[in-house]
Amino acid sequence: xxxxxxxxxxxxxxxxxxxxxxxxxxxxxxxxxxxxxxxxxxxxxxxxxxxxxxxxxxxxxxxxxxxxxxxxxxxxxxxxxxxxxxxxxxxxxxxxxxxxxxxxxxxxxxxxxxxxxxxxxxxxxxxxxxxxxxxxxxxxxxxxxxxxxxxxxxxxxxxxxxxxxxxxxxxxxxxxxxxxxxxxxxxxxxxxxxxx
Amino acid sequence: xxxxxxxxxxxxxxxxxxxxxxxxxxxxxxxxxxxxxxxxxxxxxxxxxxxxxxxxxxxxxxxxxxxxxxxxxxxxxxxxxxxxxxxxxxxxxxxxxxxxxxxxxxxxxxxxxxxxxxxxxxxxxxxxxxxxxxxxxxxxxxxxxxxxxxxxxxxxxxxxxxxxxxxxxxxxxxxxxxxxxxxxxxxxxxxxxxxx
Numbered sequence: 001x002x003x004x005x006x007x008x009x010x011x012x013x014x015x016x017x018x019x020x021x022x023x024x025x026x027x028x029x030x031x032x033x034x035x036x037x038x039x040x041x042x043x044x045x046x047x048x049x050x051x052x053x054x055x056x057x058x059x060x061x062x063x064x065x066x067x068x069x070x071x072x073x074x075x076x077x078x079x080x081x082x083x084x085x086x087x088x089x090x091x092x093x094x095x096x097x098x099x100x101x102x103x104x105x106x107x108x109x110x111x112x113x114x115x116x117x118x119x120x121x122x123x124x125x126x127x128x129x130x131x132x133x134x135x136x137x138x139x140x141x142x143x144x145x146x147x148x149x150x151x152x153x154x155x156x157x158x159x160x161x162x163x164x165x166x167x168x169x170x171x172x173x174x175x176x177x178x179x180x181x182x183x184x185x186x187x188x189x190x191x192x193x194x195x196x
Numbered sequence: 197x198x199x200x201x202x203x204x205x206x207x208x209x210x211x212x213x214x215x216x217x218x219x220x221x222x223x224x225x226x227x228x229x230x231x232x233x234x235x236x237x238x239x240x241x242x243x244x245x246x247x248x249x250x251x252x253x254x255x256x257x258x259x260x261x262x263x264x265x266x267x268x269x270x271x272x273x274x275x276x277x278x279x280x281x282x283x284x285x286x287x288x289x290x291x292x293x294x295x296x297x298x299x300x301x302x303x304x305x306x307x308x309x310x311x312x313x314x315x316x317x318x319x320x321x322x323x324x325x326x327x328x329x330x331x332x333x334x335x336x337x338x339x340x341x342x343x344x345x346x347x348x349x350x351x352x353x354x355x356x357x358x359x360x361x362x363x364x365x366x367x368x369x370x371x372x373x374x375x376x377x378x379x380x381x382x383x384x385x386x387x388x389x390x391x392x
Binding site: 149151152154155156158159160161162163164165166167169170176177181182185186188189190192193194 | 345347348350351352354355356357358359360361362363365366372373377378381382384385386388389390
């Protein structure tokens, strides 16, 4: 399910990106300096430049890694023979797991993409637009096939993705609700709201 | 429904708050200066201080105005004899309208509360926690009365409030979907997802 590079056998560059991701989330991309990143990684700033040229390079790596992951998983879903409701359930679950298991990466990709330099910024936004369109196509197909209720697909996608991004507030909370309860109940709510 | 001071017969102070709200959303509370506010209002910085002592005073006014509005409307709903589903529909609709009609105020109250000074910060967070608990009580009652499906009330409230805060992305979009379509479809999705 939720992919993104595991921590085992990471290269130095991957470790830098991972630690920078956490720093970006805590301080914000704008406020975090290359010096801060070096400190978090535990190397001299000069040696950091052997692996990474700029903060921006790290942001690009994070945003496009997250985008690749979502797109690869969506393509798998699109190719499957599942019903449109099953497809949406897989997509919703995948988004929730990404928020639960790769929170820092998804958070940065959601909040800091504005700092991407061109041509990456436009490319990222185009991919995002196309991704949302493809989700809305699955819902449109579901309505057409009478598997889903008649609902505006744009509003349904907005509702789903925004609800899931609210898991941010769960991450910041005392977490009296477990991750599994969160996932199961949010899936239930969002899928049953689509059903006929 | 969505209340908040109308623009007619506003006092000078209200006008300042209104213009500052827009500036805070555009630049962020941290980046906006009293000088910027004076410029937006069209007065000298010195004359601004006749009405407002600090940026923080404006932020407090906005956050507590929004909180008061939500709480007053929730109390009205709680006192009514409506079913729990009708109550949740009224609450969801009220939140959506606030996001549509008083976007700047709600945006700032949602995103910039961290900059509130004490004792306002703790007070604001306590009110927010209590507000969410009261929404979750309505859902718990709905489940108990067999009007709603068995769903974790905390997750349901998180899903609802996060979905609605996603209207931010609609505000930033080209708005090919009208406000009414947005409201009706989001209400439908979120209410039918709660139904038994």
